[in-house]
Amino acid sequence: MRAQLHLSYVNSASLLPERSKLSVRLNDHVLAQVTLQPRSPEGAIDLNIPARLLLNKYNDLELNVTQNYTLECSDPGAPELWTNVELNDSYIEIEYALKQIPLRLSSVANMLFDPKMFGPNTVNVVLESRTPELMRLAAVAASGVALRFEYRPVQFTVSGELLKGSDNIVIGSPRFLSGIMAGSGASEPSAHLAILHMPGDREHALIYIGGDKYEAMLKNAQAFSTLSYPLPDAGYARIKDVVLPAVSQYQGKNVTSQNTSYTFKDLGLTTKTFHGINPGSIALTFRLPADAMVKENDNTALSIHLVYSAGLRSDSALNMYLNGKFAGSIPLNDEKGSRYQGYSIQIPGALLKAGYNNLSFNPVLSPLKSGECIYLQTDNLIVTLYDDSEVKIPTIQHWIEMPSLSAFMTDGFPFTKWPDWRDTTVLLTDKAAETAASALNLVSMISQKSGVQPFGINFSYELGAGIENDIVVIGPLNTVPEKILQGSPLSSALRYPWEGHLRNISDNDTTVKSDASDRTVRIGTRMVIEEGRLLLSEFESPFESERSVLLLTANSGRSLLQGAFVLWEPVVQSGFTQDMLLVDLGPADPKVYTQEAGKKYYTGKVRGINKLNYFMHKYFHASIAALIISIILLAWIIYALLKRYRKKRLGNE
16 A cells, blocks of 8 residues: 655745644644745645554544744734645545455455545446345445445446446346356355455456245345344355334435434534634534425524533633524633533524534633733643534424426435335436436435335336326437427526537427527527537426426436436535536536526425415515505505595484
8 A cells, every 4th residue: 555645735925934833643643744834835746645643443543733933932813824725736545455255244344345445336236136125225225334334425327238348236036146147166055145356356346146936036135225233254144034114205315304312422413622722613414304494583502511621711702603603602701710511592593594403512712811922722722512512403394396306416316205215206218228217326325315224116118107196207318208308498598508518409399589788599409419418307297296306317227327326426416506517528527507498386284374385485486576566555545544534424314
């Protein structure tokens, strides 16, 4: 193993070189220290990292800086004291070799599919046939792999034979396994859930998920994909039964329930002690359902347990931010120190949002005595935030404006409203390997985000059974059923930037209207997508109201699979907004174009005054205009009635 660090930085031109240093540490070992030069503030370091310092786990790389602008004393808060690390120009190069895969199923979780692995992760799924039943098993197995990689992308391919240089998952009967391993000299497993070496390659694994009947194969796939399942230290396992936990709606990774209190430890934040003038910050993340709606007057309640030391100045505080907005503060103003148990803070519901929420804690610690050339005592600047502190989620209701690709990229909503995909049908428009692999990439990517395997998912090649569900349609554009296209925005007038990235319309029945003012073109046609582009669109199902269809398509199977790989990239996922997405799969970084193309619809149930509140906030200006018109109309009616009453009364007199 060999590793090299290249570090680029820029420092202040006001630093004193005799007393300004940058040090680099790896796992508490000093690798180097350099002098920060004010006359040449742009610098770079190239370091060879000894292999003995690299651990087979996460490694800590620390950059420490000492900065001064005088020989006598420096104000630590002076704006002249800064050093900026150029992260875009800094990198680590590591050369390493893969270890031989031990023939133990336990290595699946602790070695084979490890999020600490570098480079692209590729897995080939070998299917005996691409029937809907085996596609379901493949989706369950692929999602188990993606979940074990935690946050790293995985590229899945599908074939009928083993792929060299990659880990392979074989799903089929024992006879099928014998056929693809014929002539390799490898011994066949004695059970239907097993790990083997790839023929002639001990650095990659062949995982067999099989059985004589579909029910047995399903149990083996579920056992393989379930993270909590204690896979044994043996090369194979005989699965008698798998008891899956009950699944409820709006369940998944980091999802919180309404009117429920969670300790910080429940949300992944452990007890933290802050120390010094620059103590840093910590944050916890929790997720509300993608269709969550929170009333502004429903508060998120915090119950904080903390202790701070003596000797803090009265302007010390622990500040809290929810989604980047200031949410509250706890004063640390007792010079003798103190402890807070159950300190209550109410955060307005308006700061909460559907999807992921970030609650950060930023302590500001000031020494009691400070001033020019005065020794600053910083060892007593201490505050500890305990993980038994709690956050209580307020009442939420489920109501969302659709379509919303951003909600889909958060956790797969609405197709994962039931997180095991039980109300979703995946419609494959052909039986090509690229279409099947695209489906596995999409489903496993969303399962990685939701944290739940798709045990209830259904696959189909025919538009018939399952159309009452939410539908995911995957395949080349020329194979997409006409009923799906007629219900999609592709059959209506679309707006595209004039630059020409969609010069791909058909020659027949085409209406083009240019608009020079906003440099867009409106196209009324059935689209033909150019090679090297991926189209993703979400719209209301033409078969069932409040149900959704997600269409993933391209001009060819090759572009479709390439686009499915690209969907794992963060730069592409960040472009999931509005309801239609076009990804340019050019040789450079993928480019994402998005727009609103379809009609709006709503899903969820909001009752009475809550529904009125929703529309008042969503359409504020229109609501105010309607209110003013209603007041004027009411005043006119009252005036007319009074005038009529007065006339009648005077007439009687």
